[in-house]
Amino acid sequence: MRNLLAMARRIIRQIVRDKRTLALLIIAPLLILTLVWYIFGAKTSEPNLAIIHYESSDYLSAFKASDYTRMSPLQARQSLADKEIDAYVDLKDPIKVHLEGSDPSRNGLAMNKIQKSMQKMQQLSITSMKNQFTDVIKAQQKGIQTQQQIIRQMSEAMQHYAPGALAQIMQNAPKAEQPNQAKAAEKVKLNVTYLHGNDDLNTFDAFGPAMVGIFVFLFIFMIGGVSFLRERTTGTLDRLMASPIKSYQIIWGYMFGFGLFVIVQSFILTCYIVYVLKIYNIGHLLDVLIIVFILSFSALSLSILLSTFASNELQMFQFIPLVIVPQVFLSGLFPIDTLPSWVQAIGNLMPIHYSTEALRNIMIRGTGFSGWWLDGLILLLFSVIFIVINILVIRRARPIAD
Amino acid sequence: MSYPIKGEHLHKRFKNQIVLDDVSLTLQEGEIYGLIGPSGAGKTTLVRILLGLEKADSGRVELFEQRPTLNAFRSLGYMAQSDALYNELSAYQNLEFFASIQGMHGKEKRQRIDEVAKAVELDQDLKKNVSNFSGGMKRRLSLAAALVHRPRLYLLDEPTVGLDPMIRRKLWTLFHYLKGKGATIIVTTHVMDEVAQCDRVGLLSEGKIIAEGAPKALTEHYGVPSVEDIFITIEKEGAKK
Structure with a gap:
C-alpha cells in the first residue's frame, strides 16, 4: 500500500508541476465544450425565400411579404445562384419549388417553411371552396322557398276543392326532418407532449452527453498514455521493475494518481456544462459524475495498455485516429441502428458508446440508478479487463520476479 | 565466500541474432567487476538478464545465492544507460520517490537523501527541477x-x-568508496582507463566472454600493453585457426 501511495503521490506531483498538462487536462475540455455549445446550441437562422409569378395568384396571402421576397423570375434565379436566397417558389399553376440545394440542412429549413405556407395555401383554397358551396346552398334554399310557396298555394286550393284527398296525402307524406344545425367547425390543433425533454431541447442538449464522454476520454487517453510511455522510454519503468515494488502497485499507483485529477476534472467539467452552459439535465449531478469518472478510468487503463505498443509519442498519437475517432462516430452522436451489424458490434466494444447511453438516460430521460447501472458496470468491466492485462504485461517484463 | 550474483550458461537470441552464447559469470563479494566489449557485444542484455528485466532463453541466474525474488531487489542498485529520472520533479522529489518505493520512510529517508546528495555533490541543487539539470548533474x-x-x-x-x-573521476572515487563499505559492483564500460580501476574484468565479444581476470594479469598473459589489445590479439588468433 505504501508503494502504491508513493506512486500515486509522485504522479500527482508530476502533473501539478507540469502546468501545461494540468491546463490541458482541465481547461482545454472546457474551452472545446464551450465552442461546441455555441455551434450546436445556436438558433438556426431563418431561410431566405422568394416567390415569383405572384401577381395573378390567389394564394399570395399565404406567402407573407416578411417571409418571402417578391421577385421577378430572372432576379430569383440570379439570387439563387448567388446564394442570397435558399429557395424560391413559382406560384404559377402547378406550383414549383426551386432549391439552392448545396446544404442539406438549409434545404430542410427552406422546405419546412414552404410546407407551412403550402398548408396555409390549402386552407385558403378550402375557404374559397366553402364560400362557393355556401353560395350554391343559398341559391338552392331560395329555390326551395319558392317551391314551398307554390306548394302552400296548391294545398290551399286543394283544401278548398278536395279536402279528403289532401288528408290522405298528408298522412302518407314522409315527415320532413329538420336538418341538424351545422356544428361550428372546430379548429384542429396538434397537442404535443414529450415523454422526455421538452421543445426547448436543442442539438447541444442531445449531443452534450456524448461530447462530455468524448473529451474526457480523449484528454485522459493522451495524457495517461504519454506519461506511461515516458516511463518506458526514459527508463524509469526499468528502475521501478528493478525495485521491490509489485507490478499491480505500479498500475494501481497510476490509477490512483490520475484518479485524483480525473475527479477534479470530471467535477469541473460536469458543473460547467450543467450550471454555466445550462445543458438540459434533470438527473442527479452525482450520477453524471460517477459515469464520467468510470469512463476516465477506462480511458486511462486503455491508454496505458496501448502505450505498450508504442515506442515514442508519435506512435502513441497514431492511436488517436484508430481508437478515438471511431468512438466519436459510433458513440451515439449519430444514429447507428441502420448500420451493418458488424459496425454495430464494433460500436458495442467502445467505452464512449456506454457512457453516452448512460449520460443520456441520466440527463435527458431522468432515469435514476436503474437507467445507468448496466452501462456503468460495462464501463467498469472495461477498466478491470484493461488493468488486469496491464498488470500481466508488466509482470511478463520482469520474468524472475512475482 | 558468498556470491552476490551468479549467471550460469546464459543463452539469449533476438530473432536470428545470437546475443548471448553460453555466458557464465560469478561475482565475488566486495569486488568491482568490469564488463567490457564493443557496443553490440551484449553487455546491456547481460546486465538486464542478471537483473531479471529480461528472460534468458536458457541458463540460470542467482542473486545472493538464491533464485531472484522481489525482495532481492531491496539489496540491489541499478543504473541504466538512460538517466531514468522524472524531469518534471525536483531532484529531491526524485530521490524521495525512489527511496519510498524501496521501503524507506520518515526521518531515515530524509537523512539518507541528504547523505547521498552530498555524496554526489548535489546537496545545493536538491530543490531544482531536474529538467534544468546539465547532463552531468542528471547522471x-x-x-x-x-x-x-x-x-x-x-x-x-x-x-x-x-x-x-572530472566528473568521471569523482564517480569512480565514489565507486571505490562503496566498495570499501563492502558493496559489490558490476559495471559496463568501454573507457579503457576505467578498466584499470576494476578488480576483475570480463571481455565480452559477440555474445561470449572471451577472457576474464584482473586487468594486469590479463595484459601480462597476452603480452600486450593494454586490455584493448587483447581483443585484437584474440581476434587474430581466431583468424589463424
Whole structure:
C-alpha cells in the first residue's frame, strides 16, 4: 500500500508541476465544450425565400411579404445562384419549388417553411371552396322557398276543392326532418407532449452527453498514455521493475494518481456544462459524475495498455485516429441502428458508446440508478479487463520476479 | 565466500541474432567487476538478464545465492544507460520517490537523501527541477537514486558515458568508496582507463566472454600493453585457426 501511495503521490506531483498538462487536462475540455455549445446550441437562422409569378395568384396571402421576397423570375434565379436566397417558389399553376440545394440542412429549413405556407395555401383554397358551396346552398334554399310557396298555394286550393284527398296525402307524406344545425367547425390543433425533454431541447442538449464522454476520454487517453510511455522510454519503468515494488502497485499507483485529477476534472467539467452552459439535465449531478469518472478510468487503463505498443509519442498519437475517432462516430452522436451489424458490434466494444447511453438516460430521460447501472458496470468491466492485462504485461517484463 | 550474483550458461537470441552464447559469470563479494566489449557485444542484455528485466532463453541466474525474488531487489542498485529520472520533479522529489518505493520512510529517508546528495555533490541543487539539470548533474542524480537504499550490489550500465573526465573521476572515487563499505559492483564500460580501476574484468565479444581476470594479469598473459589489445590479439588468433 505504501508503494502504491508513493506512486500515486509522485504522479500527482508530476502533473501539478507540469502546468501545461494540468491546463490541458482541465481547461482545454472546457474551452472545446464551450465552442461546441455555441455551434450546436445556436438558433438556426431563418431561410431566405422568394416567390415569383405572384401577381395573378390567389394564394399570395399565404406567402407573407416578411417571409418571402417578391421577385421577378430572372432576379430569383440570379439570387439563387448567388446564394442570397435558399429557395424560391413559382406560384404559377402547378406550383414549383426551386432549391439552392448545396446544404442539406438549409434545404430542410427552406422546405419546412414552404410546407407551412403550402398548408396555409390549402386552407385558403378550402375557404374559397366553402364560400362557393355556401353560395350554391343559398341559391338552392331560395329555390326551395319558392317551391314551398307554390306548394302552400296548391294545398290551399286543394283544401278548398278536395279536402279528403289532401288528408290522405298528408298522412302518407314522409315527415320532413329538420336538418341538424351545422356544428361550428372546430379548429384542429396538434397537442404535443414529450415523454422526455421538452421543445426547448436543442442539438447541444442531445449531443452534450456524448461530447462530455468524448473529451474526457480523449484528454485522459493522451495524457495517461504519454506519461506511461515516458516511463518506458526514459527508463524509469526499468528502475521501478528493478525495485521491490509489485507490478499491480505500479498500475494501481497510476490509477490512483490520475484518479485524483480525473475527479477534479470530471467535477469541473460536469458543473460547467450543467450550471454555466445550462445543458438540459434533470438527473442527479452525482450520477453524471460517477459515469464520467468510470469512463476516465477506462480511458486511462486503455491508454496505458496501448502505450505498450508504442515506442515514442508519435506512435502513441497514431492511436488517436484508430481508437478515438471511431468512438466519436459510433458513440451515439449519430444514429447507428441502420448500420451493418458488424459496425454495430464494433460500436458495442467502445467505452464512449456506454457512457453516452448512460449520460443520456441520466440527463435527458431522468432515469435514476436503474437507467445507468448496466452501462456503468460495462464501463467498469472495461477498466478491470484493461488493468488486469496491464498488470500481466508488466509482470511478463520482469520474468524472475512475482 | 558468498556470491552476490551468479549467471550460469546464459543463452539469449533476438530473432536470428545470437546475443548471448553460453555466458557464465560469478561475482565475488566486495569486488568491482568490469564488463567490457564493443557496443553490440551484449553487455546491456547481460546486465538486464542478471537483473531479471529480461528472460534468458536458457541458463540460470542467482542473486545472493538464491533464485531472484522481489525482495532481492531491496539489496540491489541499478543504473541504466538512460538517466531514468522524472524531469518534471525536483531532484529531491526524485530521490524521495525512489527511496519510498524501496521501503524507506520518515526521518531515515530524509537523512539518507541528504547523505547521498552530498555524496554526489548535489546537496545545493536538491530543490531544482531536474529538467534544468546539465547532463552531468542528471547522471549524478541518477546514481544517487541507485544508491539511496544502501544496496549491497550495484549493476551500473555505462555509468560514465558522455561525462567529462572530472566528473568521471569523482564517480569512480565514489565507486571505490562503496566498495570499501563492502558493496559489490558490476559495471559496463568501454573507457579503457576505467578498466584499470576494476578488480576483475570480463571481455565480452559477440555474445561470449572471451577472457576474464584482473586487468594486469590479463595484459601480462597476452603480452600486450593494454586490455584493448587483447581483443585484437584474440581476434587474430581466431583468424589463424
